Amino acid sequence: MKRVSMELGGNAPFIVFDDANMDEAIDGLIQAKFRNTGQTCVCPNRVFVQATILQKFTDRLIDRVLDLTLGDAVSSGCHLGPLITSAAVDKVLVGGRPHLALGPNYMQATVLAKVTLDMHIANEEVFGPVVPLLAFETESDVIDMANATDMGLAAYCFTSDLGRAWRMSKALEAGMVGINAGVISAVQAPFGGIKQSGQGREGSIVGLDDYTELKYVAMAGLS
Secondary structure, eight states: OOOOOEEOOOOEEEEEOTTSOHHHHHHHHHHHHHGGGGOSTTSEEEEEEEGGGHHHHHHHHHHHHHTOOBOOTTSTTOOBOOOSSHHHHHHHOSSOOBOTTTOTTOBOOEEEOSOOTTSGGGTSOOOSSEEEEEEEOSHHHHHHHHTOSSOOSEEEEEOSOHHHHHHHHHHSOOSEEEESOSOOOOTTSOBOOSGGGEESOBSTGGGGGGGOOOOOOOOOSOO
16 A cells, blocks of 8 residues: 555634733734635644624724735745636635735635634635634633534644643644744744644654655564
């Protein structure tokens, strides 16, 4: 049988507790969500914000998103480029608006409020510049909400509580977890997911496992 390694995408949660540094959380979200215009497998797809800070977080996030500029990849000061195909534009064009002057595949970054888990956008990978915001009340609630998916590639959590950071790292069903970090990938770290997000790992020494076979040799009676 041939050994395989598969990375199959994700539906990453991004969790912000009320004790988090809000500026750092928004910086992390901008980094994680909008790199490559939201078209990476580890982009946050569901942004859970504790209800006590949701309105303040939303207002400050919108201010940051409005500052993002669209353009081609070589333009100075450009933050967002085009989506890969017109079909991708059609898929994510809900509440946002296209920028036809730049080209048919450019779309304005969009923030969606009052999203709930029963909505389509909370259950499938968006793969575009759309940020769905969902409210949560307690730590146990958001763990259940974040894990309510068949995918498990990446997860993000922002908190200033060390104990909570360890609890969330353990409880979140994902192959990779970022605590107070919006960029978690590195060649020296194992990259991969659980559940329907694939099997095996890329990167690090662990990434060699899928290309090698373990052999055990027992020797006796030699001089």
